[in-house]
Amino acid sequence: xxxxxxxxxxxxxxxxxxxxxxxxxxxxxxxxxxxxxxxxxxxxxxxxxxxxxxxxxxxxxxxxxxxxxxxxxxxxxxxxxxxxxxxxxxxxxxxxxxxxxxxxxxxxxxxxxx
Amino acid sequence: xxxxxxxxxxxxxxxxxxxxxxxxxxxxxxxxxxxxxxxxxxxxxxxxxxxxxxxxxxxxxxxxxxxxxxxxxxxxxxxxxxxxxxxxxxxxxxxxxxxxxxxxxxxxxx
Numbered sequence: 121x122x123x124x125x126x127x128x129x130x131x132x133x134x135x136x137x138x139x140x141x142x143x144x145x146x147x148x149x150x151x152x153x154x155x156x157x158x159x160x161x162x163x164x165x166x167x168x169x170x171x172x173x174x175x176x177x178x179x180x181x182x183x184x185x186x187x188x189x190x191x192x193x194x195x196x197x198x199x200x201x202x203x204x205x206x207x208x209x210x211x212x213x214x215x216x217x218x219x220x221x222x223x224x225x226x227x228x229x230x231x232x233x234x
Numbered sequence: 235x236x237x238x239x240x241x242x243x244x245x246x247x248x249x250x251x252x253x254x255x256x257x258x259x260x261x262x263x264x265x266x267x268x269x270x271x272x273x274x275x276x277x278x279x280x281x282x283x284x285x286x287x288x289x290x291x292x293x294x295x296x297x298x299x300x301x302x303x304x305x306x307x308x309x310x311x312x313x314x315x316x317x318x319x320x321x322x323x324x325x326x327x328x329x330x331x332x333x334x335x336x337x338x339x340x341x342x343x344x
Contacts, residue, residue, distance in 0.1 A: 225276035
């Protein structure tokens with residue numbers, strides 16, 4: 121079974137802090153994704169990566185950056201956290217690109233920025 | 235850009251009843267996927283149906299796809315309290331990114 125893990129289930133940070141969200145997958149997937157989920161807005165794609173050291177902006181990249189130094193690990197970075205980044209963050213991975221096949225999700229990180 | 239829209243937004247039924255959720259989308263697709271999300275958790279993939287398929291089954295799940303109407307339905311038969319969750323359809327957009335709808339919240343009462 122594919123396993124996608126996220127470093128924290130819950131995080132509380134203060135405005136202006138630098139925040140790292142880590143995601144690790146164990147199935148040698150090429151592709152990894154970061155989404156945020158907010159009530160009434162569904163899932164929105166922040167960044168994705170189709171290969172090591174490669175990154176592409178999704179629909180809402182502002183205020184975020186990512187790092188993919190190893191194939192199995194995809195990190196989401198909030199350079200200076202703001203209250204409007206309070207959200208549920210979901211990481212996913214897939215074997216093939218984009219929407220062609222199943223995406224496997226981690227359990228999510230609920231981030232509260234005070 | 236939102237590709238899939240689920241209907242209804244919320245659904246409440248008794249255990250043993252069937253639950254039907256619908257999804258409409260806007261552009262041509264090569265597949266449509268359904269996911270489930272239990273409260274506060276990540277999404278779990280349920281089923282993928284390709285554009286050349288009309289119906290697909292997985293256990294108590296039945297998915298149909300009508301590409302002429304740009305719509306899909308998810309039927310859960312003989313529902314259980316454990317089926318209580320949000321259900322999302324997802325379709326690839328023209329750049330192959332997966333776009334999720336806002337989901338149907340299903341509540342199954344014992």
